[in-house]
Amino acid sequence: MKSLQYFYLALLLVLLIPGGCKKDPPPVIIPEASDEKKFIYNALSTYYFWEKQVPSLSKALYETNKDSLNAFLNKSSDPEALFYKLLYKYGEVDKFSFIVDNYTELDDWLAGVSKTVGINFKLYYIDNTSNKLVGIIRYVYKDSPAEDAGLKRGDIFTHINDQQLTDVNYKSLLFTNVNYTMGFADYNGTTFTLNGRSVALTPIEIMENPILLDTIMDVDGIKVGYLVYNGFSNSYDVKIGTTYDIELNNVMGRFKNGNISKLILDLRYNSGGYISTAIYLASMIHSTNTSLVFAKSQFNDLLTSYYLTNYGQDYFNQHFQDKIPATGNTPETPINSLGIGEIYAITTSETASASEMLINGLRPYITVKQVGTNTYGKNVGSFTIKDYIDNAGTVNPRHRWAMQPVVLKIANSADFSDFTNGLSPDIEASEYAVDLLPFGDPEEDLLKACLDDIRGVKSAAVVRLSPFRPFKSTSDMSPLNRMMYTDKIPPLPEDIR
Template sequence: MRIFLIIMFAFFSIASCNRVEDEGTPNFPDGSTEATNLWVQDSMKRYYYWAAHMPLKPNYSLPTKDFFKSLLYSGDRFSSILDKNNSSTYPKTVRSIYGFDYAVIQLADGKVTAVIKLVLKNSPAQNMGLQRGMIMTKINGTAITSSNFNQLISTIINSTALNLSVGNWDNGNIINEQNITIQSGFTFDQPLVSKIIETNGKKTGYLYIYDFPDNMGQILLQKFSEFKIAGVQDLVLDLRYNYGGSVASAAALCAMIPSGISGSTPFIIYKGNKNGGEVKMTFAQQIAYNKGAPGFNVLYSNNLGLSKIYILTSDSSASASEIVINNLKPFMEVIQIGGTTLGKDMAGFIIEDKRNPPKISWQIHPIIYKVYNANAEGEYSMGIAPSVFVNEFSNLPILPLGDPNETLLSTALNKIFSKYSASSNSNNSPKVIWQSDWQQQFSLKK
């Protein structure tokens, strides 16, 4: 099952977190809620970025999930915890349950509707015929309005089956409306989508990356080999729905794009608490965390040697995808098109009890580091603003990803081929008023 996490960064192998001894620390019997909570507290004291802000005397008798929340810094949007033996503690999202995503938009006439913006391959949603660009008019039989959409969308993740009324946009009208019932189910790894677009002999590569799973170097090698053999001169990287994943895989991607880098070139800086300190890593060092995957030299053999890149983004671009944007900037011109990114300038790794057998089934996903590029530039907690703001939903119906006429991609291609591009953000354009809950996307990735 595809479930989503904060950046996965396998920096340490956590066996079982050793106690951080403090004078007067209580002892609790093994197996008790209090003992589990004490383990959580000790783990957070050692690794948590905001450990210095944790309460000195927490309430150990709280349920573990509530106890964990009581430890968190008020500005922490991303740390989470789950019980591997209790599926009810796992995050629920529309993407993870049904395999699609959507945005609620307000049209020029004030009406509110929802647009299907993403349908995952081989997902329950795709298998029932849902497609990107469809208009969702009803949820479980109730029409979406400006006054009820918040209530309606909250019901989506609390059921195991979903009935949608959907249709196609046609010059302001919704046609071919139909009812689709989607059962909850599994969605597995998503393929990369690539194509080569040629105009007047100039070739541009397009690469859509949904997320950054571990060990994606081999598929990147294949895609960039195709680009290089074809003589691609420009690259459009589509990260608009990419919530992140492995930093090592993000580094592998970055190694194949700009000219003038080597394995020893600085790539990233991690800054942690007093225990974590500061860690600097080169391209080769970061890529090597994907054990068994192609190393820097193999990846660099298909490097495109570009001085400029076009990256498509939205507020669903986060974590490792933001690292790609920020960490390419010291080496090339990054032209970002679309919306401001989410603003997750942080990284973490999983903490769990790996004793044999384990005594604690909880798994902690804390924020452990702030991340910076080779020039020590970071601090984008409010998101990375694009060079060119474009409303993806300004022209309905929205087209398939990779279609040269799709709004964000066409803007990039117009810049590449030096064509005039009319503004797609007029006052009459649909306005996004709600998108699915990004916070739930950062809790687990298996």
């Protein structure tokens, strides 16, 4: 009987002890992060120029604990949120990196393909008291609906589908792939008034030819080549049967055969493009001596170590070139080089990245007279990064995400790269928003400033301030605005580490 009492007493004590009958909690199972999130993390921690400045990108944090990396990645609601979370001071320092969920869309952008009516315009506030906007066409794409409709540089519009443009509705009215009718206006120096002209436009898929105009001008007996060049594109255009690199080379061949002694390169709306095209253009202007260094690339520590080990110090140098390599559609092409010692570069705040690389890269070798206003100030470039699963360029079939992060900084052969505030003009001039003369007109403000200097006329700076507050331009709405990029496929992260 006593032993039974001891048994019940022991049982009671066990029941009264907190946790006495509790089992150990099951281990927390952290789900594997998605392929998309792992791709974003691995790419940024490997290639991103500011990788060292983002503590979360340090692989050392997660090398011994895969679960902690999965937990970190899973905190972000979606791949896009994770990407922008991992950028260094996005919007302040890194203003350029971006990501897309469909790399076909990115490939089209890089090729210069978009669905558009074919106009480049800028929007301004009509006055300082309302949100109403006026649009001014700056140029029209070749072989576009806008060109077919007779639209031209300097045309003014205020209405789309009978609705006044505002800073609220401009996106829905102008940047949708649907038909619309544009209502045009006149400006009398004070107000804009509808003039009764309207044009119906239907967007189509267009590849923009960056060579808008090339001509040879006679300036008091001096032969001057004038080129309006709007983007460093290397795409193959079936309409002209060649690449834009080769077409650019053909233009320089015509200039060379025309015995020009001066070149005016109009980059006022050129916000960038391929680094390789900038190198070819520099070679067309100055020299095909491939021993000369045009520019230098700087990468993060990881990529620098990889490239140095595998390719040597000269990998970081971008040399002048004597030929444009063959492509699937075009043969190897010798570069037509002018070999001139001075050029004029027309610039504005929209002149950026590869345009600035060209100006900065040529300056150690020739005189570049910059005419206009300060450039934008972008000295960094990017790779197109997809989720490659081998060195042959095969992409992970389980998703279509791709990114265009900043991966490199560009300096010239003298190691100068400090132009984040823009490159300053030697001759100040500007175009007047409501009085845009055709390109090539010798009285057009920016071209005239160049021609006056060639003639030896020391005119005062022609800076006519716009009476209207600028809002946005077509370029501002482009995802590749101010981008500078290389067409090389980067090595796989696992090959680098």
